[in-house]
Ligand SMILES: C[S@@+](CC[C@H](N)C(=O)[O-])C[C@H]1O[C@@H](n2cnc3c(N)ncnc32)[C@H](O)[C@@H]1O
């Protein structure tokens with residue numbers, strides 16, 4: 475039902491995918507039914523800074539700007555390139571003037587609030603998308619008419635494997651190529667004959683796992699006005715049933731952690747905006 479409804483809503487929509495790499499993110503959108511056009515990437519000689527588009531042609535803009543500056547695994551000071559690319563994401567959204575946009579990144583990424591759009595931020599793990607991989611990612615969504623998304627997560631897979639990272643190709647203890655691809659949702663692997671070994675691990679490891687992209691694409695296709703849905707107060711995007719204000723025990727724990735770190739004892743003082751920090 476969800477799959478068919480999402481497909482029906484996606485079929486009429488044209489999406490611009492920026493920072494595509496090999497575009498696992500856009501591939502998930504295509505599998506849901508969206509038409510996807512790819513922007514430039516240094517992998518194919520392009521640069522977003524030389525890219526311009528026209529307003530009103532795209533229904534949505536998606537992208538995962540480079541994340542090393544925001545990654546916890548970073549060993550050096552941020553270069554500033556990450557922020558520059560977030561600003562490019564915002565510039566392209568403002569130029570394209572789509573109805574909605576969706577950005578993927580690591581948990582350390584700052585909020586990207588774009589004038590004229592609502593802002594929703596939530597996290598999702600690959601282990602909630604049917605994959606045995608512990609890969610936590612943050613998605614930020616904006617909509618011209620204030621719609622919100624509510625991704626439908628699958629039961630979490632316990633004992634998931636460590637995250638597939640871009641640098642794994644250079645490690646002695648790297649996982650085999652097919653295993654690595656499968657953890658990213660490429661069940662038959664992918665041939666990238668013109669890439670070096672570390673280059674192909676980087677391209678696949680950088681991607682949004684395809685099942686995660688599909689869950690997010692379905693959520694976007696089924697986005698609804700904020701007034702027509704009650705979402706969990708913790709900001710996870712889960713839809714609430716009954717009179718509860720938090721969806722599950724993990725949401726209650728998350729809110730408690732935020733109250734503790736904010737030094738407040740009254741739940742009413744912790745807003746969703748604060749809780750995203
Ligand atoms: C996190 S990866 C995106 C992966 C992609 N979303 C996917 O699912 O396969 C970030 C991409 O940004 C690209 N990139 C870095 N600097 C760029 C620039 N100046 N212009 C355009 N793309 C850039 C990188 O080459 C890389 O492919």
Ligand SMILES: [Zn+2]
Nearest residue numbers: 706708710725
């Ligand atoms: Zn929640």
